[in-house]
Amino acid sequence: MAAKRVLDVGCGTGAILRRARAEGHGGRLCGLDPDPAMLGQAAVSDAAEWVLAPAADAAWRGEFDLAIMSGNAFQCLLDDRTTADSLAAVRRALADGGRFVFDTRNPAAAAWRSWTSERPFAFTDPLGEPMEVSQRASEPDEQGVVTVDAYFTASYWDEPLKASCGLRFVDAAHLDRLLHAAGFAVEDRFGAFDGRAFDPAASGSIITVAAAV
Numbered sequence: 001m002a003a004k005r006v007l008d009v010g011c012g013t014g015a016i017l018r019r020a021r022a023e024g025h026g027g028r029l030c031g032l033d034p035d036p037a038m039l040g041q042a043a044v045s046d047a048a049e050w051v052l053a054p055a056a057d058a059a060w061r062g063e064f065d066l067a068i069m070s071g072n073a074f075q076c077l078l079d080d081r082t083t084a085d086s087l088a089a090v091r092r093a094l095a096d097g098g099r100f101v102f103d104t105r106n107p108a109a110a111a112w113r114s115w116t117s118e119r120p121f122a123f124t125d126p127l128g129e130p131m132e133v134s135q136r137a138s139e140p141d142e143q144g145v146v147t148v149d150a151y152f153t154a155s156y157w158d159e160p161l162k163a164s165c166g167l168r169f170v171d172a173a174h175l176d177r178l179l180h181a182a183g184f185a186v187e188d189r190f191g192a193f194d195g196r197a198f199d200p201a202a203s204g205s206i207i208t209v210a211a212a213v
């Protein structure tokens with residue numbers, strides 16, 4: 001809320017920026033996402049500017065004080081080339097001294113092992129209908145990419161709807177190499193959203209505050 005100009009990279013449905021505006025943010029809010037279906041949900045609101053593009057194509061120059069990437073969107077960057085290009089574009093979009101804050105799951109916690117059909121989970125969809133999700137995940141490949149298949153069951157579909165994606169798991173040491181190469185210095189790091197310190201061997205998340213240097 002304190003940053004005047006904010007870029008949400010991989011903003012999805014724009015929930016964070018819409019909430020920031022609703023809670024009184026009076027500055028520039030901009031959401032970027034390459035998925036038309038996700039961004040289409042965001043764009044029903046005029047709380048922010050909404051831009052359809054992947055991070056690597058961001059063309060702003062020194063226009064933002066804060067860039068965020070939430071909900072582990074960073075894990076959608078599936079190789080070093082894409083990650084380096086995306087980080088470089090985010091760095092260019094930030095003013096000197098601006099910050100990039102993002103989360104990514106720690107490979108040491110092997111979250112993908114809990115994404116099994118034995119552990120389906122249920123929630124209420126936006127229409128108020130019950131929905132169940134059952135997942136299957138591969139082991140990481142040599143790039144750290146886990147393939148996740150999710151099967152969504154709802155009363156209004158004859159059979160489960162399948163959605164698949166890749167999620168890359170990068171450890172903190174490798175992440176830091178990529179950040180430094182793109183012109184960032186790691187300022188702070190947490191292992192969870194309660195603010196606990198990052199433990200490379202045990203933390204579920206790598207939450208990084210990086211300064212544009």
Ligand SMILES: C[S@@+](CC[C@H](N)C(=O)[O-])C[C@H]1O[C@@H](n2cnc3c(N)ncnc32)[C@H](O)[C@@H]1O
Pocket residue numbers: 009010011012013014015032033034035038053054055056069070071072073076077086
């Ligand atoms: C798990 S969602 C998180 C959405 C949102 N940040 C949130 O926390 O609700 C991941 C998002 O990353 C987006 N994404 C995928 N590849 C991307 C890329 N190369 N650059 C930016 N965003 C990307 C997806 O379209 C998706 O909306």
